[in-house]
Amino acid sequence: xxxxxxxxxxxxxxxxxxxxxxxxxxxxxxxxxxxxxxxxxxxxxxxxxxxxxxxxxxxxxxxxxxxxxxxxxxxxxxxxxxxxxxxxxxxxxxxxxxxxxxxxxxxxxxxxxxxxxxxxxxxxxxxxxxxxxxxxxxxxxxxxxxxxxxxxxxxxxxxxxxxxxxxxxxxxxxxxxxxxxxxxxxxxxxxxxxxxxxxxxxxxxxxxxxxxxxxxxxxxxxxxxxxxxxxxxxxxxxxxxxxxxxxxxxxxxxxxxxxxxxxxxxxxxxxxxxxxx
Numbered sequence: 001x002x003x004x005x006x007x008x009x010x011x012x013x014x015x016x017x018x019x020x021x022x023x024x025x026x027x028x029x030x031x032x033x034x035x036x037x038x039x040x041x042x043x044x045x046x047x048x049x050x051x052x053x054x055x056x057x058x059x060x061x062x063x064x065x066x067x068x069x070x071x072x073x074x075x076x077x078x079x080x081x082x083x084x085x086x087x088x089x090x091x092x093x094x095x096x097x098x099x100x101x102x103x104x105x106x107x108x109x110x111x112x113x114x115x116x117x118x119x120x121x122x123x124x125x126x127x128x129x130x131x132x133x134x135x136x137x138x139x140x141x142x143x144x145x146x147x148x149x150x151x152x153x154x155x156x157x158x159x160x161x162x163x164x165x166x167x168x169x170x171x172x173x174x175x176x177x178x179x180x181x182x183x184x185x186x187x188x189x190x191x192x193x194x195x196x197x198x199x200x201x202x203x204x205x206x207x208x209x210x211x212x213x214x215x216x217x218x219x220x221x222x223x224x225x226x227x228x229x230x231x232x233x234x235x236x237x238x239x240x241x242x243x244x245x246x247x248x249x250x251x252x253x254x255x256x257x258x259x260x261x262x263x264x265x266x267x268x269x270x271x272x273x274x275x276x277x
Contacts, residue, residue, distance in 0.1 A: 006239060014133045015125045019231050019249075021140035022189045026198075027205035027227035028147050029182050031220050032158045034206040041078050043199035044093035045186045048074040050195035051100030054107030064135070067187050074100075075183035079175055101195075125192045125235075125245050132191060139184045146181060150174060155216050193246040201227065204253035211260040230256055 006012045026042075033039055049071050056066035074096060081092045128136070147154065156164035157174045165171050182202075189198045205223035213219035234249030241248075 002236060002240060006236070011126060011128070012239070014130070015128050015245075016232075016235060018128050018133050018136040018188075019125055019192050019235060020228060021144075022136055022185060022192060023201055023205075023227040023231040024224045025140045025143040025147075025181075025185050026189055026201035027209075027223040028220055029143065029178065029185060030202035030206040031209065031216070031223050032154055032178060033182065033202060034210070035158050035216075038079060039203050039206070040093050040199070041075070042182065042186060042202040044078055044097035045071055045075055045183060046190060046195040046198040047097035047104075048100040049187055049190050051102075051104035051107070053190075054104030054111070058107040058111040064187070068184070071183040071187050072180055075179040076176060079179045104195075124194075128191055132188075136188045136191075139188050143181045143185055146177060150177065154178070159216070193249065197246050197250050200250045200253055204230070204250075204257055208253075208257050208260045211257075211264040226253075226256055 006016065030039070030042070033041060049067050052067040052070040053063055055061075056063045059066075078093055078096065153164070153169050153174050154177075156167070156169055157171045157178075161171045186198055189201055192198070193201065205227040206219070208226045209219040209222035213222045230252045231249055234252040235245060237243060237252065238245040238248035
């Protein structure tokens, strides 16, 4: 059995566990981000993370010590701009992400670590260390716990911030919480898919779930299930066919999305046919 063979290697078990937890966490956060039209923030933050990693390498500083605070600060700024200014947020994301990517490339080149550029850009989940696994587990646990405890507040803030504020919910507080969790998940997720592909963990599960789900709860559950299935299938496929892990995961997400579109279309046609009869 392929699964048994994979589970016999400790480094693959670590990668599988970290990938599953981060994928599910990203999918749940992605539902709220996509519904609030903040989906591109994930892409922007991943580029900021790459820039921070490059600067950390250039200055010979611990990567996480530099990347985490920088990405959190960027998340707060981008979500604030997107919330307050229609259209202004998109411009800010484009400016910040492109600038951060350029800074990262220059910093990595100046640091003389060009061989690690692909790992920064496309991820290197198979090289996840024990310390990385522990950090990933903690961040995923905090994300899942926060999402469960503050589910109703996040739901209200996502669909109608004005009404949520009128009912006494501190929407800015939960937007800040969403910023913090998104930044942390993206920093960890960059080890899986890299800065160029990490946004797929946020966008694809939500896109699939919105094709099939009818309520916020059903969309959240479907997104989590899709992210779990896509990661496992992509991970196993990359092992069996010796393919890049990150790209394999994204390709499986794409296939599932295409199938969900076909299924949604088939359901609509079937219902229309029944109504005609």
